[in-house]
Amino acid sequence: MTRIIVIGPIKSEFILLGINQYLKWIGKYEKIKLIQIPLSGDLNKLSPYEYKEKDFTRISDYFSGSYNIVMDENGEALTSIEFSKFYEKAKSTSGKKFINFLIGGPLGHSKKIFNYCDKIISLSKFTFTHELSVLLILEQLFRANKILKNEKYHY
Structure with missing residues (x-):
């Protein structure tokens, strides 16, 4: 099962509409679980270090038994086709129960998270809000499923 684990609530109505639409479309192919921490x-009131450490402690509960993909602007940039091949391989050969896409909070990730990740991927060199990052990764997961099924994916 694939999980998107994000620090922070998703409150923007227009993004929630998009997330729900993509979850519905992806449901034809697989189940995606969205976990909001x-x-x-x-x-x-907290230093950036303290804040990130608290985030790390809360998100680290999901590391065990999982293939962990950290979303970070300094990660590897993949095309949609490269991402679909990577995703298929991660699901079929990792031997893990979960594929986790980890999205940081307002200050990003603690440096510790990189010690527990299997892959670091960038959505862009731009910095996005956690809400928009969820929507973007869902779009790419939908696109990856379409590519892997040899279905048209450019709309």
């Missing part, structure tokens, strides 16, 4: 506190 609450923010770790007030950004004005």
Whole structure:
């Protein structure tokens, strides 16, 4: 099973509509679970290090038995076709129960997370909100499923 694990709530209505639409479309191919982890506190009361460490502790519960993919702007940039091949291989050969896509909170990821990841992927050199990152990875998962089934995917 594939899980998208994100630090922070998804509140923007237009993004929620898109997420729900992609989850519906992807449901034809596979089940995706979206896990939203609450923010770790007030950004004005914790140092960036403390904040990221709290986020890390909360997200690390999902590492065990999983193939962990950290979404990070400095990660590997893949085309949609490269991503679909990578995703298919990760699902079929990793031997893990879960494929996790890990999306950081407002301050990004703790450096510790990179010690537990199997792959680092970039959605872009741009920085996106956690909400938009979820929508973008869902779009690519939908596209990957279409590519892998030899279905048209350019709309």
